[in-house]
Amino acid sequence: MQTATRIAFIGLGQMGLPMATNLVKAGYEVAGFDLSPEALQKFVNEGGQAAKSAADAMAGSDVIITMLSNGKVVRNVLVEGKAYLRAPNGALILEMSSSAPEETRSLAEAVSGHLRVVDAPVSGGVKRAVDGTLAVMAGGADADFLAARPVLEAMSAKIFHCGPVGAGHAMKAINNYVSGAGVIAAVEAVLLGNAFGLDEAKVVEVLNASSGKNNATEVKMNQFILSGTFGSGFALGLMAKDIRTAANLSVSLGLSQQGLTQTADLWDDAARTLGGAVDHTRFYDYLKRQVG
Incomplete structure (x- = not known):
């Protein structure tokens, strides 16, 4: 049972909710945020914590997971108003949305010096998100990927390190x-x-x-x-x-x-x-x- 890491999970949609729930089941403390009150309530019903905002979710979190519609939305959520600075220095962002690789590289540059970025989009659909058997395609520095791997393993069955930041997307x-x-x-x-x-x-x-x-x-x-x-x-x-x-x-x-x-x-x-x-x-x- 993993209990040491606090995770911020931003985006509790069809894929995000079961993925975040599997992290809770694995023993992680997970603060979730979504613009939908219904999605937040469902996550609370599964044992997760509801944050008031994405910035509040990031505060004190060792790992930040984004599961949003695209890279532009991810950048707005994390970088707008410098919300990412609410996370501890050296925290890890797992960008699991379906974003463009150049957007991911731009994000990594924007938060560099404070946060580490691993892009880790998934394949498998809702059923495998629920089962925790998704395939993950990751991009990032070797040390960052290794740090991310235990968290990814709680949501997936196959994890591929494809190269540097952007390679996963x-x-x-x-x-x-x-x-x-x-x-x-x-x-x-x-x-x-x-x-x-x-x-x-x-x-x-x-x-x-x-x-x-x-x-x-x-x-x-x-x-x-x-x-x-x-x-x-x-x-x-x-x-x-x-x-x-x-x-x-x-x-x-x-x-x-x-x-x-x-x-x-x-x-x-x-x-x-x-x-x-x-x-x-x-x-x-x-x-x-x-x-x-």
Whole structure:
């Protein structure tokens, strides 16, 4: 049982709440903050502490975890009014939001001299957040990553140190590009098979027994798309944002990657068409409209 470290957890949404709860279960003292009173109350019901503000949560905390919508929001919360100075000198920020790598590097520069930064975005969705079996992609100095690892282990099953600060967020964007491209391929395959007269469930069954298997065919098509539940817990807008982050990173590095660009364009158009708040598995509806 771990009891020595006090953690500030900022962002108690669909992913953040179960992650923070797992830290409480692991024996950590966790002060949580969210703009939603309902989310704060749920966290208190799970044994956590409710802070009055992000700055109050950071005060006296050895580790600060951010699980927010993007890097700009993270910077506003931590740096605006120099709120990060409420944390003890040398405290560790685990930036677990889906942010752009350049935003993370900028954050690290802004708080340098007072705080250490490790970017540690996750993959696995709400179910694995609840189970504590997320995959973590981390970026940061070796010593900072080692210091973060016990905290990360309370929320995840697989932890990868990908390189210096920003590397974790770069890897997350790359991962979600591959994931989003897989959704496009799986949905188009099902729609193509259906147009020919094949049973949609049969198409997925064969793909999963063959070389066409991917994450979308395994854990999304039957469970959330063909079932009509569309409840994976990951918003379409967030998927579009992550893929666009990967596309922007590619451009900034002077690369020409047409597949990535086209994938980002499709997801952006789907978010505009359906709204970014819908579940990302609703991408099926978007592509179904395109084929007529």
